[in-house]
Amino acid sequence: MLHVCSLSKLSETVAKSGAKSVVTLINVEMEVPTPKGVDPSRHLFLGFNDIVDPVEGLTPASEEHIERLLQFVRSWDRKSPLVVHCWAGISRSTAGAYTTACALNPDADEYRLAAVLRQRAPSATPNARIVAMADKLLNRNGRMIDAIRAIGRGERAFEGTPFVMPLE
Secondary structure (H helix, E strand, C coil): CEEEEEHHHHHHHHHHHCCCEEEEEECCCCCCCCCCCCCHHHEEEEECCCCCCCCCCCCCCCHHHHHHHHHHHHHCCCCCCEEEEECCCCCHHHHHHHHHHHHHCCCCCHHHHHHHHHHHCCCCCCCHHHHHHHHHHCCCCCHHHHHHHHHCCCCCCCCCCCEEECCC
C-alpha cells in the first residue's frame, strides 16, 4: 500500500500503517529524521522546493530527483507499506504518489489513476513539474500531464488529509 501525508502526520502515518519505506519530498534545508521503525536505507530524502518554474534562490525538482524517486520505488518490495510525504501533503507528495502508481503499473491508464487520486485526495494539486518529468522518464507521451490537468486544482486546504493511493 502507498500512503500519502504531510510532514506533521508522518510519524502517525508510519506507525499506523506499519510502513518500512518513506519518501520525503521537501525543501533542501528541512531536516526530517527517519521515522521510528524505518531503516535509514529505506528513507529517501529528495530536497527541492514546491515550484513549477525556476525561481532565483529556490531549488526546483530535477530529472535526477525524479530518477532517484523511480529507482527507490522500483526497489520497494511491497511487503510493507510505503509513505510518500511533503510539507503539506498536497502537491509534491501527491505528484510523487501519482508517479509511483504510474511507474509500478506501466500498463495502467493515467486518467484512471488521476481520477482515483482526486477521489482519495480532494485537496491534491500534484506538482506539475514533477509530473512532467515523470511523464518523460516513464515514456507516457504526455498522458500523465494531461490526466493531472484533467482533474484540475484541488480544494483549498492548509494541509492534506492522509490517504491511501491504490497501486492496482
